[in-house]
Amino acid sequence: MTSAVSILPSQRLAELKGAYRKAVVRKRLRFALAAALFFVALALAGVGAEVNLRTFFTHFGNFVSYFDRILKLDDGAWVWTNIGEWLWGWSKWLKLLGETLLISYVGTLIGAVFAFALNFLAAENTSPARWPCFIVRRLLEFARTVPSIVFALVFVIAFGLGPMAGVFAIAIHSTGALGKLFSEVVENADMKPVEGVRSTGASWVSCMRFAMLPQVIAGYASYALLRFEINVREASVMGFVGAGGIGQELVVAIRKFYYSDVSAILLAIIVTVFIIDIGTGWLRGRLFGKDARK
Amino acid sequence: MSQVPAPDLARLRARYPQIFDRPASARLATPAMVLLALGVFVFGLVDLDFSPTRFILGLRELGWITSMMLPPDPGSSFPVYLRALGETLSIALLGTTLAAVMALPISLLAARNIVPEVLRFPVRRLLDSIRGIDTLIWALVWINVVGLGPFAGVLAIAVSDFGAFGKLFSEAIEAADHREVEGIRASGGNALHEIRFGLMPQVLPVIAGQVLYFIESNTRSATIIGIVGAGGIGLQLAEQIRVLEWQKVSFLILMILVAVAAIDWISGRLRFAIIGRRAVA
Numbered sequence: 177m178t179s180a181v182s183i184l185p186s187q188r189l190a191e192l193k194g195a196y197r198k199a200v201v202r203k204r205l206r207f208a209l210a211a212a213l214f215f216v217a218l219a220l221a222g223v224g225a226e227v228n229l230r231t232f233f234t235h236f237g238n239f240v241s242y243f244d245r246i247l248k249l250d251d252g253a254w255v256w257t258n259i260g261e262w263l264w265g266w267s268k269w270l271k272l273l274g275e276t277l278l279i280s281y282v283g284t285l286i287g288a289v290f291a292f293a294l295n296f297l298a299a300e301n302t303s304p305a306r307w308p309c310f311i312v313r314r315l316l317e318f319a320r321t322v323p324s325i326v327f328a329l330v331f332v333i334a335f336g337l338g339p340m341a342g343v344f345a346i347a348i349h350s351t352g353a354l355g356k357l358f359s360e361v362v363e364n365a366d367m368k369p370v371e372g373v374r375s376t377g378a379s380w381v382s383c384m385r386f387a388m389l390p391q392v393i394a395g396y397a398s399y400a401l402l403r404f405e406i407n408v409r410e411a412s413v414m415g416f417v418g419a420g421g422i423g424q425e426l427v428v429a430i431r432k433f434y435y436s437d438v439s440a441i442l443l444a445i446i447v448t449v450f451i452i453d454i455g456t457g458w459l460r461g462r463l464f465g466k467d468a469r470k
Numbered sequence: 471m472s473q474v475p476a477p478d479l480a481r482l483r484a485r486y487p488q489i490f491d492r493p494a495s496a497r498l499a500t501p502a503m504v505l506l507a508l509g510v511f512v513f514g515l516v517d518l519d520f521s522p523t524r525f526i527l528g529l530r531e532l533g534w535i536t537s538m539m540l541p542p543d544p545g546s547s548f549p550v551y552l553r554a555l556g557e558t559l560s561i562a563l564l565g566t567t568l569a570a571v572m573a574l575p576i577s578l579l580a581a582r583n584i585v586p587e588v589l590r591f592p593v594r595r596l597l598d599s600i601r602g603i604d605t606l607i608w609a610l611v612w613i614n615v616v617g618l619g620p621f622a623g624v625l626a627i628a629v630s631d632f633g634a635f636g637k638l639f640s641e642a643i644e645a646a647d648h649r650e651v652e653g654i655r656a657s658g659g660n661a662l663h664e665i666r667f668g669l670m671p672q673v674l675p676v677i678a679g680q681v682l683y684f685i686e687s688n689t690r691s692a693t694i695i696g697i698v699g700a701g702g703i704g705l706q707l708a709e710q711i712r713v714l715e716w717q718k719v720s721f722l723i724l725m726i727l728v729a730v731a732a733i734d735w736i737s738g739r740l741r742f743a744i745i746g747r748r749a750v751a
Contacts, residue, residue: 218567224560225620225701232625238615275518282514285507321730322723323694325606326704329711330719334535335528339518413606416698417708420518427698430610446602 246439255436263440269422273448275339276421279414280407283343287350288400291316294351295358296384302362302370304380312355320352324410328419339420346407346414354403361395362388397463401456408452412445539720551706551722555729557620558702561695562688562733565627570681573632577639584643593636600633605691609700620701627688627695634684642676643669678744682737689733693726 184192247255255262263269294312296302303309324345331341369387378386415423422441429437483490544551578584580593609626616622651668659667696704703722710718 217563221560221563224556225564225624226557227564227621227624228616231616231621235615235617239612242611242614278510278514278517282511282518285511318727321690321727323690325694325697326707326711326723329697329708330535331528331532333711333714334531335524340520340524340528343518343520409602409604413604416606426607427610430607430614442603442607446599449602450598 246435246442249436255439262436265437265440269425269441269444272415272422272425273444276411276414276423277408277448277452279339279342279421280346280404280411283346283411284350284400284404284407286343286347287403288354288396290347290351291354291358292396294355295362296388298355299359299362301365301367302384302388316352316355318352319348320356322349324349325413325417328414329417332418337418339414342411342414342419342421345419346410349410350403350407354399357399358392358396361392361399365391394463398460401460405449405452405456408449412449535716538716541717542721542724543717544721545715545718547706547718551703551725554696554703554706555725558692558696558704559689559729559733561620561623561627561692561700561702562685565624565692566631566681566685566688568624568628569631569635569684570677572628573635573639574677576632576636577643580636580640581643583646583648594640597633597636600629601637603630605630605695606698609695609698613699618699618701623692623695623700623702626700627691631684631688635680638680639673639677642673642680646672675744679741682741682744686730686733686737689730693730 183189249255249258249261294316297304297308298312298316300309303312327348328341328345331344335341335344365388369391370383373383373387411421411423412426413423415421415425416427418424422445426438426441426445428434429441576593576597580590580597582590585593605626608629609622612622612625612629616625646669650672651664654664654668692702692704693707694704696702696706697708699705703726707719707722707726710722
């Protein structure tokens with residue numbers, strides 16, 4: 177049997193091989209250049225961030241033993257040998273966890289309402305004119321680029337210590353994040369129903385209500401639920417700056433070296449985040465079918 | 471012109487009962503959910519001590535603060551702030567790189583198509599727990615270990631992103647097409663060849679895109695970990711807010727906005743270069 181692969185004449189072959197080699201060399205050179213640039217940036221960053229490997233290695237034992245320490249009670253026994261002692265403050269912590277959840281819920285809802293009000297203006301295809309689109313987009317950008325904890329720091333001074341500042345901080349950040357996502361949903365929507373409604377002489381508001389909203393409402397709800405999940409995490413640290421929730425208790429425990437309390441509160445936060453993740457995942461699955469689950 | 475015959479309502483009703491006579495449970499579901507959501511909202515407002523007077527007083531205070539912020543002015547500390555910004559960018563870059571390097575091997579242990587479920591499940595739960603803890607909390611823990619300063623910030627970002635990367639990478643590996651690996655095997659490649667030529671070309675661009683995206687988002691995270699003492703521009707920001715130097719505060723916020731926009735732009739360009747315009751979305 178003859179070979180199925182026909183072999184090119186050697187001159188042509190050499191030409192092709194040369195071209196291939198050249199292409200590979202060019203690719204490798206580019207890769208090497210990019211890698212070198214990256215390592216230079218990394219070295220510069222190492223200097224900038226005051227990386228000190230000696231401190232790191234001498235104290236790394238502390239990091240590992242930290243988890244050992246937070247898992248031991250004051251008398252040196254493992255925390256799970258005396259659950260009652262470990263979770264001594266459970267009623268207080270549960271109340272604070274509830275407050276954390278409420279902060280993220282109220283904040284997400286306020287943020288979603290504002291995002292809902294603004295997103296039709298921010299979407300290119302539904303904005304009534306160019307300038308509101310531009311202004312609203314810059315506003316949303318500002319709201320989501322400034323971290324929520326910075327808003328919280330300022331609001332704590334304006335509204336006083338307490339959960340109110342945390343709620344507003346989360347609400348503003350959620351407005352920025354959700355406004356962008358909502359307007360993207362609107363931009364991906366089908367414009368033909370809108371034209372249909374407009375052809376009956378309807379106003380802009382009616383167009384949005386009867387042609388756009390039915391298409392996008394499921395996407396909105398899905399994103400809002402996702403945001404709620406994220407906000408639970410954010411609300412758990414709002415207390416670091418005095419804006420309510422469990423964070424206050426945690427930062428005190430860490431700073432004052434109440435080791436077993438740290439592990440108890442962390443456990444409470446992790447379990448809560450798990451439950452919320454699973455719960456919202458289930459809810460999204462129920463509301464929008466399996467596809468919406470992520 | 472032909473006339474449209476009047477619809478025979480009775481027949482339509484009989485034909486589509488699920489549209490005309492929806493059961494009460496289906497009709498009431500939406501209002502009930504809305505009512506429940508509103509109820510929880512109102513309960514939240516009461517429980518979190520919202521009061522109109524506090525709200526109005528706070529707004530007035532906020533307006534005053536905003537007016538005090540204008541115009542943004544760094545005073546004489548611009549070089550200090552620039553240094554702090556450099557520190558923030560360094561923290562983001564180093565932390566993300568460290569996290570990616572650590573997460574790559576672990577992600578193999580969390581991928582369904584590489585390891586059995588018995589091993590995958592605990593690794594997944596571990597990654598979930600790490601992700602469940604906020605970066606700020608990790609920063610507090612690391613400050614206890616390596617002391618105050620940006621290095622604690624690097625380690626905090628590295629640990630919390632390690633959880634996120636482990637999950638994302640393992641998902642990218644699980645989503646990889648098996649046929650290419652089979653193709654390599656069919657042409658006589660061994661297991662190492664399969665990973666190098668079958669799996670890596672599919673997975674690496676996805677991973678590179680995610681890492682770049684995280685550098686972007688970590689620039690934001692790195693601006694705030696200074697608030698708990700882990701270095702960077704957040705430290706300056708928190709200090710200036712506490713001493714009510716509002717002009718400096720607004721200047722610092724502007725600096726953060728500009729830096730984030732610049733990093734967004736750069737990493738966007740890089741992502742286009744690595745994975746092509748289509749995949750960035």
